[in-house]
Structures are given as C-alpha cells and as structure tokens.
Amino acid sequence: MLIIDIIRVALKSLAGNRLRSFLSMLGIIIGVAAVIAVVAISSGAEQQILDSLNNLGTNMITISHGMTRGTGGRISQSTTDLFTYEMADQIKALCPDLNNIAPYVDGSGLLVYNDTNVQGRVRATTPEFFEMVDLDLAQGRMFSEADLEESRLVVILGSEVATDLFGETNPIGQEIKITRGNYKFSLNVIGVFESKGQVMFTNYDSQVFLPVTTWMNRLQSIKYVNGFSAQARSNEVAEIAVAQVEYFFYQRYKDLDKVNVTSQTEMLSMASDFANTFKILLGGIASIALLVGGIGIMNITLVSVTERTREIGIRKALGAKRRVILFQFLIESCTVSLFGGLLGLGFGTVVAMLVSHLGGWPFQVTAFSVAIAMGFSMMIGLFFGIYPASRAARLDPVDALSYE
Amino acid sequence: MIQLQDVSKIYQMGQVTVEALKGVSVTVEKGDFVAIMGPSGSGKSTMMNIIGCLDRPSKGMYKINGTNVEKLSDNQLAELRNKEIGFVFQQFHLLPRISLAQNVELPLIYAGVSSKERHHRAQEALELVGLSDRAHHKSNEISGGQRQRAAIARALINKPSIILADEPTGNLDTKTGEMIMSLLIDLNNLGNTIVLVTHDPEIAAYAKRVVRLRDGLINSDEVNPVPRVVGGGE
Ligand SMILES: Nc1ncnc2c1ncn2[C@@H]1O[C@H](COP(=O)(O)OP(=O)(O)OP(=O)(O)O)[C@@H](O)[C@H]1O
Numbered sequence: 001m002l003i004i005d006i007i008r009v010a011l012k013s014l015a016g017n018r019l020r021s022f023l024s025m026l027g028i029i030i031g032v033a034a035v036i037a038v039v040a041i042s043s044g045a046e047q048q049i050l051d052s053l054n055n056l057g058t059n060m061i062t063i064s065h066g067m068t069r070g071t072g073g074r075i076s077q078s079t080t081d082l083f084t085y086e087m088a089d090q091i092k093a094l095c096p097d098l099n100n101i102a103p104y105v106d107g108s109g110l111l112v113y114n115d116t117n118v119q120g121r122v123r124a125t126t127p128e129f130f131e132m133v134d135l136d137l138a139q140g141r142m143f144s145e146a147d148l149e150e151s152r153l154v155v156i157l158g159s160e161v162a163t164d165l166f167g168e169t170n171p172i173g174q175e176i177k178i179t180r181g182n183y184k185f186s187l188n189v190i191g192v193f194e195s196k197g198q199v200m201f202t203n204y205d206s207q208v209f210l211p212v213t214t215w216m217n218r219l220q221s222i223k224y225v226n227g228f229s230a231q232a233r234s235n236e237v238a239e240i241a242v243a244q245v246e247y248f249f250y251q252r253y254k255d256l257d258k259v260n261v262t263s264q265t266e267m268l269s270m271a272s273d274f275a276n277t278f279k280i281l282l283g284g285i286a287s288i289a290l291l292v293g294g295i296g297i298m299n300i301t302l303v304s305v306t307e308r309t310r311e312i313g314i315r316k317a318l319g320a321k322r323r324v325i326l327f328q329f330l331i332e333s334c335t336v337s338l339f340g341g342l343l344g345l346g347f348g349t350v351v352a353m354l355v356s357h358l359g360g361w362p363f364q365v366t367a368f369s370v371a372i373a374m375g376f377s378m379m380i381g382l383f384f385g386i387y388p389a390s391r392a393a394r395l396d397p398v399d400a401l402s403y404e
Numbered sequence: 405m406i407q408l409q410d411v412s413k414i415y416q417m418g419q420v421t422v423e424a425l426k427g428v429s430v431t432v433e434k435g436d437f438v439a440i441m442g443p444s445g446s447g448k449s450t451m452m453n454i455i456g457c458l459d460r461p462s463k464g465m466y467k468i469n470g471t472n473v474e475k476l477s478d479n480q481l482a483e484l485r486n487k488e489i490g491f492v493f494q495q496f497h498l499l500p501r502i503s504l505a506q507n508v509e510l511p512l513i514y515a516g517v518s519s520k521e522r523h524h525r526a527q528e529a530l531e532l533v534g535l536s537d538r539a540h541h542k543s544n545e546i547s548g549g550q551r552q553r554a555a556i557a558r559a560l561i562n563k564p565s566i567i568l569a570d571e572p573t574g575n576l577d578t579k580t581g582e583m584i585m586s587l588l589i590d591l592n593n594l595g596n597t598i599v600l601v602t603h604d605p606e607i608a609a610y611a612k613r614v615v616r617l618r619d620g621l622i623n624s625d626e627v628n629p630v631p632r633v634v635g636g637g638e
C-alpha cells in the first residue's frame with residue numbers, strides 16, 4: 001500500500017471528526033505557539049537590548065566605586081575618594097588599549113529660567129565623554145579648554161530640558177539658575193544636544209551637562225569624581241583594557257574590590273544571559289504544553305484505534321499487514337500534530353507580532369524556529385502515536401472483526 | 405485446495421478452556437462448493453477463521469493450496485489472505501466512511517496495485533454484481549442486499565482461488581438471499597472454490613457438498629447429488 005493512500009485514509013478519518021481532532025490538537029497548538037512566540041519575542045527583545053547598548057557607545061568601559069565588604073553595613077569613606085580628575089590622563093597614559101576616557105560626577109539641582117523650573121539631573125564631565133557616547137550638538141558649542149581650566153559656569157542642555165525650559169526661545173546665550181541647597185548659581189547655556197531617546201535606563205535628553213571642574217570647584221567643592229567612562233580601542237581588546245585599568249588601580253589601592261571596572265561586552269553578555277533565562281523558562285512551559293499536547297494526540301489516537309477496531313479487523317482480513325496498520329495510525333497521529341503545529345505556528349506568529357509591536361522591537365520569526373516547532377510537533381506525533389498505532393497493528397484479526 | 409488434518413482449536417478463558425474444534429479433518433478440492441452446517445456453537449465460524457488464515461489451529465495441520473500455514477508469519481498470512489481468499493461476512497463489514505468503489509478497491513491497495521488499475525477493476529467488479537451505478541455511494545446509503553453484493557465484489561476483486569462466506573444470507577430476506585446465492589454459484593462456475601456457513605437448509609441445498617459439525621467434530625460429510633438451481637426452487 002502506498003504511503004499516499006495511507007495519508008489519504010488518515011486525512012479522511014480526521015476530517016470526519018473535525019471538532020474532536022481540533023480539541024486534541026489544542027495542546028500542540030498552544031505548545032508550538034508558545035515556542036514560536038517565546039523565541040521570537042525573546043530574540044527580538046535581546047536584539048533590542050543589544051542595539052540599545054551599542055547606542056550608548058561602543059566598547060564602553062565603566063569605572064566606578066566597588067562595594068566595600070565587611071564593614072558592618074557602614075559605607076566606608078574610602079570608597080568615595082578613589083578617583084581624581086587628574087587620574088583620567090594617568091589612566092589613559094598607562095592603559096594602551098584605552099581609546100578615550102572621561103571623568104564624571106553625577107548630581108542634581110533645580111534648574112530655573114524665568115518662571116519655569118525643572119528638577120534636573122546633572123552630569124559633569126569632559127568633552128571626551130560626548131565623543132564616546134556619540135552625543136552630538138544640535139546647536140551651540142562644546143566645552144572649551146578654557147571652560148574646563150577656569151571652571152566656567154557654562155552648561156549644555158539635553159534636548160528635553162531645553163524644550164521644557166525655553167519652549168520656542170533659542171536657549172543659546174541665555175542664563176539659567178541652578179539651585180543647590182541654599183546656593184544659587186547662574187549658568188550660561190552654550191549648547192543643546194540632539195535627542196537620543198531613552199536608551200536602556202539612561203536618557204541623556206533629560207539631563208544637563210557641566211564641565212566636571214565647574215561642578216567640583218564651584219557647585220559642590222569636592223576633590224573626587226564619581227568615576228570614569230572609558231572606551232576600549234576595539235571589542236577584541238575590551239577585556240585587556242579592563243585588565244589594564246584594574247591593574248592601574250590595584251597598584252594604587254592593593255584591593256580589587258574597591259574599584260569596579262565593567263566592560264560593555266560584559267553587559268552585553270548579561271543581557272544575553274537574561275534573554276536566555278527567559279527563553280529557558282518559557283521554553284520549559286512550552287515543553288510542558290507540548291507534552292500535554294502529545295498526550296492529547298496519544299489519547300485521540302487510542303480512541304480512534306478503539307473506535308475502529310472492526311475496521312482494523314476488516315483491513316487485516318483483506319490483507320493489510322501489521323506495518324500498514326501501524327503506518328496508518330502513525331500517519332494519522334503525525335497529521336494531527338503537524339496540523340496542530342501549523343495552527344500553532346500561525347497563532348504564535350500573530351502573538352509574537354503583537355508583542356513585538358507593543359514592545360517596539362524587531363519582529364523575528366526565523367526559519368530556524370519554524371523548523372524547530374514543526375520538527376517538534378512531527379516528533380511528538382510519532383512518539384505519542386507509536387503506542388496506539390502498535391496496539392492497532394497487533395490486534396488479532398478475529399477478535400477485531402467480532403468487536404462490537 | 406483446502407486440507408484440514410486433525411485440526412483442533414482451544415480457547416483459554418481464564419480457568420475455563422473451550423475446545424471449539426476437537427480434531428477436524430476435511431479436504432476441499434479446487435472448484436468445490438461446500439456448505440457447512442451445524443447448531444450454534446458447534447465450531448463453524450472457528451473452522452472458517454482457520455480456513456481463512458485469520459486464525460491458526462491449536463493442534464493439527466492446515467494446508468492451503470499446498471502451503472502449511474504453521475510455518476508462515478503473520479505478514480505472510482496477510483499476504484495469503486490478500487491473494488488467495490475472498491471473505492463475505494454476515495455483517496457485510498464494509499467501511500462506512502468510504503464509497504463502495506473504495507471499499508471494493510481495498511484488497512488491491514494492499515496488493516500494491518496502481519490506482520488507475522484499481523479504479524478500473526473496482527468498476528468491473530461492481531458491474532459484475534450489478535452495482536456500477538452505486539459506485540460512489542456509501543454503504544449506509546444502500547440496502548442490505550446491495551451491501552452484500554458490494555462485499556462480494558470486494559471478495560472477488562483480487563481474483564482469489566477461495567471464497568469464504570460465513571452466513572452471507574443471515575441478515576437478508578429470502579429473495580435477496582437467493583440473489584446472493586446466484587452470484588456465488590456464478591463464481592463457483594467460473595472455478596472458484598466456495599465454502600459457505602449456513603443454518604438454512606434451503607441455502608445449503610445450493611452447495612455441491614454439505615459438511616455438518618456438532619460440538620467441534622464432523623458429524624456428517626455428504627455430497628449433494630442434485631444442487632438446487634436458482635429460480636427453480638419450488
Ligand atoms: N474468541 C473466543 N474465545 C473463547 N471462546 C470462543 C471464542 N470464539 C468462539 N468460542 C467458542 O467456541 C465455540 C464455537 O464457536 P463458533 O463461533 O465457532 O460457533 P458457530 O458454530 O460459528 O456458532 P454460530 O452458529 O452461533 O455462529 C463456542 O462455544 C464459542 O463460545
């Protein structure tokens with residue numbers, strides 16, 4: 001008997017019980033839909049995270065305070081006096097695989113222009129920082145050497161802050177006030193950055209930028225910076241650059257825990273780890289759904305075998321060999337699960353499309369995930385079909401014929 | 405040719421053993437027409453199942469066309485049924501979901517015949533039993549007599565040497581039964597060996613030979629000197 005004849009018989013018997021076939025496919029449908037959606041959503045999200053991280057500048061290395069240990073919950077003074085402004089040049093000189101480095105101090109203050117005020121997050125740094133993170137000026141100018149040397153009271157605004165404070169007015173050359181505690185400082189707006197949007201947890205658009213010396217010498221009077229943003233020469237040497245920076249600080253403080261040096265590559269792999277955890281978790285749920293689906297398939301095939309015991313007897317009497325009966329029911333179970341897989345594929349794609357749309361990341365249903373899902377449902381059909389099918393194949397023709 | 409030699413069939417039902425056949429020896433030559441009679445439970449169906457290679461003897465030997473079935477595998481038995489035996493059942497045993505033509509084709513599917521030839525031969529067989537206009541009906545759309553005729557078409561489609569009919573007229577009225585018998589007589593005249601089980605002496609009268617079973621043993625085995633002719637019953 002030709003395979004095609006067997007398939008035709010199998011399809012016919014499925015079509016004869018449409019509702020029942022659909023119900024027993026439900027598990028497979030849900031399982032496959034889950035697999036497709038999970039893979040699509042998580043790889044889309046992962047892609048978006050990667051894109052975002054790269055948008056924060058490529059091959060970035062962050063140097064910040066480490067966590068001090070064993071001081072009974074007391075934040076040790078030593079952690080905040082590690083980094084000086086001058087260190088930036090020393091680090092750069094001693095770490096050949098660093099491309100660029102910029103010290104920074106983060107702070108905040110109330111920004112006032114005429115009657116308008118906004119609570120502003122402030123980053124005080126050097127022009128190198130903006131080069132590294134690709135933040136370009138929309139208008140005005142960058143900090144000059146003199147601005148830094150003389151700690152001049154100048155400010156560059158993020159695009160949101162500029163519109164919030166000035167609306168239609170051209171902010172360049174205007175004075176804004178920044179209030180810090182009891183003191184007020186007058187800052188001259190020298191530039192506005194282009195909008196970059198929210199990137200991960202960072203939004204430069206809602207910040208204002210000062211020369212790091214201005215903050216240290218005038219606004220806060222501190223000797224130390226919070227940390228450094230640096231950039232490795234390339235992705236390949238990022239880890240070496242990290243090691244060089246760590247060595248620099250180890251020589252100084254003889255304690256690796258005091259300083260935290262993180263490369264973006266690590267952050268990328270953290271993002272991937274996160275996406276993978278997500279995939280494993282939901283993949284587990286999908287597997288359970290597929291298992292339940294498989295049991296559904298087994299059940300429907302068993303019911304079908306029992307219902308058609310007489311038919312099996314007739315076919316055997318007419319000369320059907322065991323193999324033919326086995327194939328007939330295996331093909332039937334595979335057809336159910338493949339068909340369920342197809343429905344699940346459609347369903348999962350729609351879900352993935354919706355979620356990707358809402359999440360605003362690229363929609364990805366790859367040929368690979370389709371192949372995996374279809375392969376899986378095929379295998380489930382085979383695996384869970386074997387028991388009922390071999391039961392059918394082993395039926396005794398006389399018993400089967402006299403089955404009521 | 406059918407040769408049964410000391411054939412026994414023992415069913416084990418828990419502690420109880422039922423001996424449905426207790427050593428039966430019969431030989432049916434090619435072209436013969438045998439009716440098997442006997443009271444209910446005497447082992448007629450059991451014997452037919454063994455002759456039809458649906459079941460194997462518990463003891464004794466069964467040879468069909470010279471082949472001893474004892475040495476054959478289940479698959480070889482299936483092949484033998486497909487090629488050598490045509491079954492006609494009391495309950496017709498047509499598959500309900502497919503058309504008569506598709507039912508009739510089934511033995512050819514298992515014989516690996518191409519679909520084109522299958523259609524052609526199914527049409528021929530249905531014509532022979534007078535059902536060519538019902539080829540695409542399903543079995544529940546036709547009468548009992550028509551169903552049994554379709555079953556006969558299915559039985560003869562792969563040109564078997566032996567046709568086995570277990571109470572083929574049991575579910576039919578006398579007139580329809582006669583029509584079925586006339587078909588079987590035609591097939592016998594074409595050279596097919598026919599073995600038929602019946603309770604009805606009127607039906608047995610068509611056969612050339614009558615074997616009577618009682619309690620799993622052969623009670624009598626007589627040649628019918630003047631087989632009844634269809635239409636000349638009275
Ligand atoms: N599968 C089986 N398991 C156990 N006992 C069986 C089985 N098949 C038949 N028998 C027994 O074997 C005996 C012969 O049965 P069989 O069906 O051959 O009788 P029969 O002559 O065909 O009767 P009927 O005229 O009622 O069809 C009976 O006693 C029956 O109960």
Ligand SMILES: [Mg+2]
Pocket residue numbers: 448449450
């Ligand atoms: Mg019987």
